[in-house]
Amino acid sequence: MPNTQTTIRKDHKKWKCQNKVNDQICGKISDITETMCECRIRRKPDTEALAEDDSVIGEMYKLDDDLTEHWKYFSPEKISGAIKDTLYSLPSINSTVIIPSRIASHRITHLDHRAID
Known part of the structure; x- marks a missing residue:
């Protein structure tokens, strides 16, 4: 398993839904405090982790049965x-x-x- 963490970094402000809706990727961007998308599907592995400026900083790698999220970040956390x-x-x-x-x-x-x- 790659290096992941279960705590959400401070620079991780949003997420982009990768769920398929009517054979198309939803693509809706939501605040990190929201776990459900407007498409009514919970965020899950392959969800993109976004910074405040919508740049991709990682992705959800795994979702446990107890809904613990494992995030894989692509680069070190930026200093605010x-x-x-x-x-x-x-x-x-x-x-x-x-x-x-x-x-x-x-x-x-x-x-x-x-x-x-």
């Missing part, structure tokens, strides 16, 4: 805008950091693991 902005706003390794005097007496380990006294 808010998290990305936070990461870029963090001080770099070479930045000066002001340390309060009550902490200054403690030995601090720098990010590259060199001790700073």
Whole structure:
């Protein structure tokens, strides 16, 4: 079995129905919180996993008898805008950091693991 997960990733916002209706694929896009399509068929294996921009990020690989879904994602999870902005706003390794005097007496380990006294 390929690497799958039963938790839905944060970037997985929608799904595209692959069920056949009147010999044609339904193709309806639904919010990930909805498990039933407008065609009245539950999402099942081969359902496409979509990001907010409707790009395909994976698919449902397996549906257990207890309705546990196993999703297979094609690429690592994208970092959301808010998290990305936070990461870029963090001080770099070479930045000066002001340390309060009550902490200054403690030995601090720098990010590259060199001790700073």
